[in-house]
Amino acid sequence: MPSREKSSSKKSAILGIDIGGTGIKAAPVDTEKGALLAERYRIDTPRPATPKKVLAALHGVIDHWKWEGSVGCGFPGVMKDGEVYTAANLSKKWIGVNIRDEIEKFHNCKATVINDADAAGLAEMKFGAGMKRNNPGGGVVLMVTLGTGIGTALFVDGQLVRNTEFGHIEMDGVDAETRASALQREIQKLSWKKWGKRVDKYLRHMERYLSPDLFIIGGGVSSSSDKFFPYLKLRAEVVHAEMLNDAGIVGAALGHQI
Numbered sequence: 001m002p003s004r005e006k007s008s009s010k011k012s013a014i015l016g017i018d019i020g021g022t023g024i025k026a027a028p029v030d031t032e033k034g035a036l037l038a039e040r041y042r043i044d045t046p047r048p049a050t051p052k053k054v055l056a057a058l059h060g061v062i063d064h065w066k067w068e069g070s071v072g073c074g075f076p077g078v079m080k081d082g083e084v085y086t087a088a089n090l091s092k093k094w095i096g097v098n099i100r101d102e103i104e105k106f107h108n109c110k111a112t113v114i115n116d117a118d119a120a121g122l123a124e125m126k127f128g129a130g131m132k133r134n135n136p137g138g139g140v141v142l143m144v145t146l147g148t149g150i151g152t153a154l155f156v157d158g159q160l161v162r163n164t165e166f167g168h169i170e171m172d173g174v175d176a177e178t179r180a181s182a183l184q185r186e187i188q189k190l191s192w193k194k195w196g197k198r199v200d201k202y203l204r205h206m207e208r209y210l211s212p213d214l215f216i217i218g219g220g221v222s223s224s225s226d227k228f229f230p231y232l233k234l235r236a237e238v239v240h241a242e243m244l245n246d247a248g249i250v251g252a253a254l255g256h257q258i
């Protein structure tokens with residue numbers, strides 16, 4: 001394992017950073033192998049999660065690694081050219097903030113910032129549950145991350161269609177993520193069965209609209225897939241994510257290369 005001082009020396013190494021509603025996680029990533037080059041470093045996301053506080057924390061994370069190479073970052077909102085377009089579960093003050101420019105200016109490096117679910121999807125397609133479909137003719141794959149919100153990443157023949165926000169489709173008259181996210185299971189104290197049926201309803205909506213060949217279910221809860229997969233009644237194949245905790249970080253780094 002390389003020392004922190006040397007961690008940017010490997011050619012394919014990119015510092016991957018996953019900004020989430022509860023934590024900011026980062027590690028140098030070998031983007032050829034899809035592996036972390038050192039144990040990930042995590043800090044709590046400051047509350048309230050305003051740009052000022054979170055950016056200060058983010059700079060601290062990059063400094064922790066004494067990083068001199070490129071940085072790839074995932075953020076839970078629509079991202080275009082480094083700029084935040086939406087922030088459903090963080091402070092609305094984020095809208096219009098260019099995170100890429102902030103990182104580049106502060107650390108004198110090259111940076112890329114993409115949507116967090118797109119990042120997780122890139123990692124699963126390249127190194128995890130979507131590998132077999134990551135090619136021309138691979139069909140339609142929808143990665144769905146169940147966490148604080150619901151994130152989606154759509155792949156058509158291995159190509160990412162960026163910034164899909166299918167977690168916000170209407171279901172039962174409300175925003176779907178307020179019914180079927182993993183956080184809602186906890187807040188509403190839903191049984192696995194009750195929540196599993198909501199997830200099934202959500203995925204069936206998606207199936208009606210997109211007819212995916214494969215659903216990849218990610219987010220921390222995907223490690224408990226045996227508890228809710230029995231309630232999923234879809235025509236498409238459904239698998240759980242394989243990279244679990246690392247997908248966000250690895251995918252954020254991969255985002256720097258697409």
Ligand code: BGC
Nearest residue numbers: 076077078088117149150151
């Ligand atoms: C956001 C998405 C994000 C997802 C998962 C949603 O509320 O709108 O951009 O990918 O949560 O974090």
